[in-house]
């Protein structure tokens with residue numbers, strides 16, 4: 001929390017995107033036979049899975065176990081998370097009529113979120129819980145394409161070709177995302193991260209026109225907690241991601257943190273940015289790369305160590321444990 005606020009810290013804090021999940025045997029065990037979206041609606045499982053990486057690694061924050069599509073599902077959109085694929089939408093949203101599927105979210109739609117966060121905050125004690133949501137662009141991509149997409153063609157076709165419809169869709173998603181984040185904060189989340197994983201597909205001027213007004217509204221609406229803004233492939237967008245109003249800009253592995261600090265400018269902390277694939281290399285390689293990131297991170301006004309994207313399922317948990325100890329000893 002102090003690093004997010006650019007205050008002095010005893011050591012660089014560390015957590016990992018997707019720290020809970022398939023790289024952990026204890027995760028695979030409790031998830032056996034239970035579909036992803038069922039686990040995301042079951043408080044006992046949410047609490048257990050969220051705590052697993054805290055017990056194993058001693059990381060400095062927990063991230064709420066859920067998925068970016070949970071609030072969209074909760075307002076009634078027919079979707080599923082297919083193993084090895086990701087979110088798949090039964091009736092993709094491509095016109096005005098489709099927007100009606102996106103009614104506003106209320107706390108009663110996600111009672112399991114409030115219940116599990118309340119329980120988690122008690123269990124975690126001094127360790128902060130990070131709440132999260134998918135950003136409107138990344139959610140829109142899943143909803144318009146109907147599933148994962150390489151180039152986001154239909155999404156961009158709507159953005160460029162039907163700007164009024166695009167902004168109407170973004171408005172509705174922004175309302176859902178903002179309420180979902182507020183529900184998590186009211187239940188006790190200490191910080192939030194907005195995942196705009198696929199926004200790196202967009203040029204900076206288009207980000208300003210088609211996305212920025214919406215992400216600005218989200219960050220302005222949750223100003224009571226530290227806010228992290230993350231996307232993949234965002235080297236050219238780092239400045240404008242900061243303009244959206246977060247306290248921390250997440251950086252993938254493509255831009256070194258000292259350069260990222262220049263691109264983001266003053267008044268922000270950074271989060272990142274070890275390539276998750278480096279954890280598949282021998283420890284000596286991980287150590288050398290992590291130390292380089294920690295040194296470059298000193299150029300930022302605050303640094304939260306993380307990967308540049310989520311933990312890969314084939315990662316050896318012992319590598320993550322050693323990495324956490326290294327970051328804490330730096």
Ligand SMILES: Cc1c2[nH]c(c1CCC(=O)O)Cc1[nH]c(c(CCC(=O)O)c1C)Cc1[nH]c(c(CCC(=O)O)c1C)Cc1[nH]c(c(C)c1CCC(=O)O)C2
Pocket residue numbers: 016017018019020021022031036063064065066067068069081082083084085086087132195197310
């Ligand atoms: C794009 C995105 C999604 N979901 C999410 C994003 C943004 C982050 C990113 O860029 O990775 C966010 C997310 N999804 C999950 C979390 C949990 C918290 C964490 O530990 O980080 C978070 C923060 C659990 C999950 N979400 C998912 C899993 C795997 C499902 C399983 O274990 O059966 C987990 C642990 C499923 C999911 N959900 C999604 C994808 C692409 C997948 C992977 C599909 C697959 O490879 O099987 C959509």
